[in-house]
Amino acid sequence: MxxxxxxxxxxxxxxxxxxxxxxxxxxxxxxxxxxxxxxxxxxxxxxxxxxxxxxxxxxxxxxxxxxxxxxxxxxxxxxxxxxxxxxxxxxxxxxxxxxxxxxxxxxxxxxxxxxxxxxxxxxxxxxxxxxxxxxxxxxxxxxxxxxxxxxxxxxxxxxxxxxxxxxxxRPPLQWPQFATLSFGLSAAFILLAVFWYLLARVTGPLRLLAAAAEKLGPEQGAPVLASAGPREVRELIQAFNRMQDRIVRLVAERTRMLAALGHDLRSPLTAMRVRSEFVEDDETRDSMIASIEEMQHMVEETLSFARGLADGEPLQSVELGAFLKTLRQDMPDGFTLAQGERIEVPLRPNAMRRALRNLIENAQRYGSEAEVSFARTRGGAVIRVCDRGPGIPEPELERVFDPFMRLETSRSRETGGHGLGLSIARSILRAHGGDIVLSNRPEGGLCASLSLPRQG
Structure with a gap:
């Protein structure tokens, strides 16, 4: 079938x-x-x-x-x-x-x-x-x-x-010409009615529903679907609209709560930082200041993560090669960029720069250097950020996207952040309708593949 x-x-x-x-x-x-x-x-x-x-x-x-x-x-x-x-x-x-x-x-x-x-x-x-x-x-x-x-x-x-x-x-079984003509006319009239009325009323709203489901999420800002078609299809669309509204409100509420929590923590941390300066013992004072600064950095990253979830930046058509060249010029350490064909993709430029920076800085921190390439795919485009570091154990390739998940167990800011970089990057890519997949390179190192659709 x-x-x-x-x-x-x-x-x-x-x-x-x-x-x-x-x-x-x-x-x-x-x-x-x-x-x-x-x-x-x-x-x-x-x-x-x-x-x-x-x-x-x-x-x-x-x-x-x-x-x-x-x-x-x-x-x-x-x-x-x-x-x-x-x-x-x-x-x-x-x-x-x-x-x-x-x-x-x-x-x-x-x-x-x-x-x-x-x-x-x-x-x-x-x-x-x-x-x-x-x-x-x-x-x-x-x-x-x-x-x-x-x-x-x-x-x-x-x-x-x-x-x-x-x-x-017994007369032989025959298929007379009038039967063939009758069959053809019946099939034509019925299929015409089915196509132009029934199928248009059923499959049209279903296609719109499928497209809306692909864009479901607060980042996409999907509009409310108009109820159309037979009663069963209208009920399905109405149920989808209610589900979308509940999801949007739930995510927005959680995001506001996360942002409020991070914002409210700034004031007591600042007060603690000022008071720690009055501690007379140098060793105790330095330890307290280091802990407070780490907490402040975690709060800033939490606020940054919350802003990424609630970002409403519009999509723009961007030439991928030029976009990556500009990003390389803006980053202090730069990165290796392989040449590729001209590819136009819809992006939220600021959000995508943020996601790429997180991935490139991770590659530079853990793999010495970052190698960036891009190519056209059947569904859109793919950007690869690879390094020559130790890689990640296979069971951990998916877990590292969890917020505050770090494979490096020390809490030193010199050896890594607080485990929000990959979470933010994946959130941004999924808001574009794409995703990030990590894989270990056969010759050593880690490769992050960012898939982007042709249309957002």
Missing amino acids: PQSLRLQIVCLVLAALAVAQGVTLVLLEDQRGLAVRAAIGNEATGRAANVVRLIERAPVNLHGQIVSAANSPLVRFEIGTDPVVDHISHDANGATEARIRALLDDDFSREIRAELHEIDSSALPLPYLEPGMADQHREMMRGQMLTVELELSIALAGGDWLNVSTRFE
Whole structure:
């Protein structure tokens, strides 16, 4: 089955139409078969009645010529002393016998036997036909096997019997041109209605819902979706809008709480820093000042992280190579930048600079130098920041994105920050609709791959 909902519905409609058309055709063919059998039976009984009249009114020496002239590829007549139907009539409800008596004189009272049954015909044509009639019969049957036989035995006035035997085929299953035209027109009208009404009302809102789900988050500022489509689709869109509103309010509340907490900690830390200067013991004073400065740095990074979550900077179309060259000029230590093709991507420039700075500074701190490259991908672009450091153990590659997570266990600011750099960078990339993935290089070192979509 195709993956698209539209194509699945189209296939389902076409399959249902084909099945319905096939069933209708079979039913019509069955009715046609019954009609053909009735017509041939009526023809045989009518001819039999006429032959009986001719035989009983003509001289005996003309009987053979009459019977020979009455024979046809489908009906055989012969006069004999014994009836072909040697038992009581098997004709259902006596319909065949009644038809023959109705065609004969009202005073015809002699015995009429009729039998209609299925036969196991194994070859064409009928064995008793002359060569000329056999060829004609073979052409009439078009190679179809005979399946139904009607036998009549009518008592004649002189004591002989007129035996009549007729066999006819079931009409072959055919697909007439009008059925093809009917199927095509039905499929066209139904698919047109399905496409322009049902699918447009269902798949259109679903596509918008999928796009909104991709942008879900306070950074994207996704608008409220308008309810459209059938009732079930409208209910789904309304539920999505409520969910989005709850998520936005929850994240905004947590961000405000985090920012307020960091902001409120500044004042007591500043007071503690001032008071620590009055401590007379040098060793105690230096230890207190170092601890307070570390706490202040943690508060600043916490506020920076909170600002990153709540950043509402608009997207801008940026040429990636020029953007990275400008970033290299702005950074004191610079970095190695590999040349690449011209790639336009939508970015929030300030936020992306911040994310890249965090990654490049990590590479320079732990791997001596940073090697930056970029390339086009099927979905957009990728920026790689690699170093030649010791790398990160595989089980820790994902955990290092947790806030305040540090692999370097000492709390020294000389050997690392407070574990918010990677968290901030990933938050920024995900706000762009991308992500960051860390991997160890085979030749040694760590590589951070930043994926960016073509459209934000």
